[in-house]
Amino acid sequence: MTEARRLSLILAVALLALAAIFAGPYVLDTYSVNVLTRSLLYAAVALTVDLLWGFLGILTFGQSVFFACGAYAAGLVFTHLDFSTGNAVLALALGVGGALLVAAIVGWLAFWHGASALYASVITLVLPIVATQLLYSGGTFTGSSSGLSGFMSFDLSMEAWFWLAGGFLVLVTTAAYIFVKSDAGKLLVAVRENEQRCKYLGLDTSRLKILVYLACAAIGAIAGYIYAGYAMVVAPELAGFVFGTELVIWTALGGRGTLLGPVFGALIVDYESAQLAGDYPFVWQLIIGVLFVLVIVAFPRGLLPVLFDLPRRLVGLLRPRRAAPAASVRLSTLDAAETQGVEPGEGPALSVAGVAKRFGSLTVLEAIDFEARAGELVSLVGPNGAGKTTLMRCIADGAERSAGSIAVNGYDIGRKPPEACVALGVGRKFQMANVFETLTVAQCLQIARVRHARPSLWRRAEVLPLPEAAMHVIATTGLDKQLSTPAHLLSHGMKQALELAMVLALEPRVLLLDEPTAGLTKTERMQIGAILIELTKKQGLCVLLVEHDLDFVREISSRVIVLHQGHIVLDGSVEEVVASELVKQVYAGSGHAGIDHETAPAPKEMPA
Amino acid sequence: MIAQTLDIVTTAAILYAVATGLLLVFGVMKIINFAHGGLMTLGGYAALVTTQAGLNPWLAIPIAALFGGVTGMAIERFVVRPLYSRPLDAILATWGLSIIIGQLITLAFGRGVQFTQSPLSGTIDILGEGYSAYRLALVGIAALLGLALTALLQGTRLGLETRAVIMNEDLARGLGINSGLVRFLTFTLGSALAGIAGALITPLSSVDPAMGVPWLVNAFMLVLVSGASLVSLLFACLVLGGAQVLVATHFSPVLGGLTIAVLAAIILRLRPQGFARD
Structure with a gap:
């Protein structure tokens, strides 16, 4: 499939999703439209949890805080300054700016050089606890435990809010999907898989993590801003640990690392919660809890991949499996004049x-x-x-x-x-x-070139130019015939050769x-x-x-x-x-031959 | 001044009692047991049932230990064991268990806040200052728990094997130690300790289905700054618990509630090994 066809296919699916969103208010009852508007916004936040956890490997409990940032910015500005178009823009700017500031502080704390994955999770766990307590202690300014309500907001119909929330969700999901499938998106997986190797390939992984974290914070804040405008009430629970973990639960249920799984997980669970919570609140929570534990233990990839695998396996039983797809990337040799590396100093x-x-x-x-x-x-x-x-x-x-x-x-x-x-x-x-x-052999090599050629945020390169030395290793060892093989399937010697080629x-x-x-x-x-x-x-x-x-x-x-x-x-x-x-x-140790191999072979030693 | 010192000591003792079970599990299994909060809730309700049945309130402690321990056995066998190689997932699965325990308790006892009878009431005079007898008794109980655990780890064969697993699990297995059994017993013991902690804190506050959650985060942070040592845990409880008492009395109770979490996060940022010696 060519690059243009791949991208137009994604856009076509996005347009279909937009059409479904547009049809929503005409086929659903008022109650469902109302509830789903909220679910659509929650789904956008669950998407950021997936980007961070499913792709980058950072388990985060604190994405709720960025949602609350956007929501409270709207609530505070509209309550204390009154509603006007100017103030609406101000509130959005404050919400996104505040979220970015918080994310920068958290990023500095959690993603410094040498911080463990557990420590990063701990920081994201402390974040919602601190945020909720601060909101509680804000007195009449933040409305304390009851939050803020009764403020003016945009004069939009319920359908318009649904379209806005749905349009926003489709937009961020499509953008996120294109990003994670792009060359730059592969970097996220590389950092999750092997952060050390990334660093020794010249990549500033802390910076990458912080950048993704900032983007996710901004998405969360915008979703929160829309939420406050439509619900016209904000409460400290929005920033809470419970909401933060719910986002993780939806992501895990839907399928981490799939983007669409968490989106549907959030939509279905939140919508059903609203339906059933009235009649069976505790039983419903219990079911979700049991399902969550079951999925984590037995289906760590989540339910969406299971659903998709079933028909594929059934088809596989009837039809022989197709051969591995041909390499999507062609290698080319860089002109020697361009591969001088760093200018030699004195x-x-x-x-x-x-x-x-x-x-x-x-x-x-x-x-x-x-x-x-x-x-x-x-x-x-x-x-x-x-x-x-x-x-x-x-x-x-x-x-x-x-x-x-x-x-x-x-x-x-x-x-x-x-x-x-x-x-x-x-x-x-x-x-x-x-x-x-x-990652495949070709993707591994691509990551090694990131330092020299900035990867595209939305496209996949079709040609991978490599310096002559790396090409030489690849050609001599026959790696060029295995470009689309995942690295873990390579033999030990091939892996060594691949790593050498990556370093070269x-x-x-x-x-x-x-x-x-x-x-x-x-x-x-x-x-x-x-x-x-x-x-x-x-x-x-x-x-x-x-x-x-x-x-x-x-x-x-x-x-x-x-x-x-x-x-x-x-x-x-x-x-x-x-x-x-x-x-x-x-x-x-003693006098007799160690170095001179020919007389007495030195014992093969284990790596030091 | 005396009251404040006593506050610091008793707060540290309570935190110590709450965190030991979590520390034990973290030390041996390298996983964070987020069901600790749920197991504490279970212990709290065990205490409630005990006192409501008219039994001696002190009996609540062994009964809570039994409830916690048995639940812990089931959790280890069916949930934690498959997740040994996925520590971050173990956090999530045990959190899910916490939700399940909380909802089951809600279904059985309702959402309401309930109170248990304290085994010790009244105050004791210390240097002219009347102080809650039960809080003082907790210092003794926490010390007893700490000593008993130390004796278990240092003085018995199981303790020796447990320490071997803490230091180097692969090597311990190579030497014929059944590390699976060590993990199972550790988790059971840790869960029993969570139950005891739940029973111990109920006379101080109240019993409700979410009572364990606020304790969980503080205990978790204390364990992270202490590494896997009971001694550094004591130190962490005194320092961070003391800071909590001071901030709560001199600034605001809200900030006091955040002190442990925020301080621990900063300590770990500056010194990743926390209060552990190495």
């Missing part, structure tokens, strides 16, 4: 001076000094616990080291976070293959490779070795390699640094290191 590609790392009284690295030029392939060797991986971490994350300084391309990395180190030209491949498990797509100047051949077959190892040699020789990369396979080290390195107990014991050419008596002692 001096060597990598310079490490006096670096130390301590955990309390334990010293892991001490007085590490070395420099590496572009085009060098430096291997870090040493027994387990020598500090090799720790040194890699210190180069890729400015906050890691305890002392000393590190410069990449002549720029001091200071205390910068990983994403800023990537911007200076560092590319880090982890020891264990670290990719986005649920960053156009790094300094490439940090932590045991890139661990667990690979001999053939795969030879392939990777050949690629590395070419990268250093032809592309002028500076490669720092941690490796236990000393044959491999000998074949490809231009220089070897031997670490032992946190110190550099030798820094020299391959020949010097192989000949060194000291190194043999360090590596084997």
Whole structure:
């Protein structure tokens, strides 16, 4: 399906939904129209819960507060300043502005570098509790526990309010749907799947989370504003924890990560609540509670996917499953002139001076000094616990080291976070293959290119330009035939190759490779070795390699640094290191051959 | 001054009694049991039934523990066990259970607010200041609970195994510890403690189907700042409970109600490990 057809299909469905909204008041009774107007607005807030929780992985209990922000802005302005067109605009601006301000504070608290998912949820839990208490203590200004009522509002008919609420819901749902299916939307899933990898791909994940959170706050505030205009009453419960959790319940019931599930979940449950709450209030709550627990335990994806899967499975029984869809993305090689990465600064590609790392009284690295030029392939060797991986971490994350300084391309990395180190030209491949498990190969590569090519907020790119080095890895390992395979289905070696290609797509100047051949077959190892040699020789990369396979080290390195107990014991050419008596002692513990593989193979060691 | 000191100590004791069960479950299972509030409500109603039946009000405590414990067993087996690998979902599912418990109680007892008989009435003179005897007794009960739990964890084989699971569950399993059983017993014990806490707080306030919810958030925040240690929980209860009393008396009761949650959130922002030593 072409991009234009995909988008027009979405718009056609949106138009159908608008038509259904338009027909609503003509086919429904007055009572239903009245109740559904509220449900439509609640559904818009449930949609924001889904964006945050289902896509970005942030379980939020506090979206009710942004709804209340918009509602109270309208209530307060219309009560204390009277209703006029000017004041209506002012109230909307205050509502959205207030929600954005609150969201910015919450975002700063909850999404800082290193905050856990649980902590973010805790903050969103505290938010509605604080907000409700503040509304309670507002005296006559906020109307305290009884809220505000009896204020003037827009003079619209009940049908018009229904159309307004429905139109708003269709608008935000369509926009959200187009966004999450776009290239930029895949970023949300990537952050949920593997935030660490995102950071080491140069993405500022905290900023991304805050931006999405701000957008969701604004949507909630507008929904609240419409609600206050139509209901002409606002109460502290709108900001409450109970409403906040109800939104989560609707989202979970409908199906997190589906957008439409939460929308229908909110519409159906809220509408039915209004119908049944009069006659069986407690039984109804009980049913919802039981259903909620059941869905969380047994159908974590929610009810909408279950409903959709049923017919699909029935059809699947009759018809053989279709082959995997052809790749929707074509790869292309970037012109070498465009893939220079960061401009090299003065001096060597990598310079490490006096670096130390301590955990309390334990010293892991001490007085590490070395420099590496572009085009060098430096291997870090040493027994387990020598500090090799720790040194890699210190180069890729400015906050890691305890002392000393590190410069990449002549720029001091200071205390910068990983994403800023990537911007200076560092590319880090982890020891264990670290990719986005649920995304396809092509999507993983796309995420790695986000730093260079801003992804579209509404379209999917049909061509993915990659630098030559990444293309080379992909072509050599045969990844180009598996572009639409989800990463978790790849073999271990393919995952390693994919991660290497992702890191190379960053156009790094300094490439940090932590045991890139661990667990690979001999053939795969030879392939990777050949690629590395070419990268250093032809592309002028500076490669720092941690490796236990000393044959491999000998074949490809231009220089070897031997670490032992946190110190550099030798820094020299391959020949010097192989000949060194000291190194043999360090590596084997006693005198006999450790480095020299040919006489006695060194034991295969586990990753440090 | 004396009254305020006593307020701080007794408030801390109540918070400690309320939070220990949650702490135990969080420490061993790394999940937040949002049914804790519901189980407290259950304990409160167990106390109500006990006193209404004309039994000795002190009996309410073991009866509430029984109710909480048995319910906890069912919850662990059918809801929490399938969710070990999904901790955020466990929060939601246990919250759903809280709703279910609340609605069942409402169906059985109605929505109304009810009162239980206090096992101790009147005041005791301390340094010339008359102070509620029951609140003072709570300090002793909370201390007893803390000591009993410490003895259980430090002095018995089950306690040793529990501590092993807290530190490194995979390793503990590798050493032949049945971590499933440890989790089951921990959750049962944590739920029984929630029931006891519910019975303990009812004489101070009233009984209603939503009585556990306000306590839940405070207990939850206290547990998060304390990590998995009973000692740092005591410290957290004294500091944050003390702050709550001071803010409530000197500024406003509304702000006092927010103190624990807001302070805990800020503490965790500045120091993610909270009051835990490491």
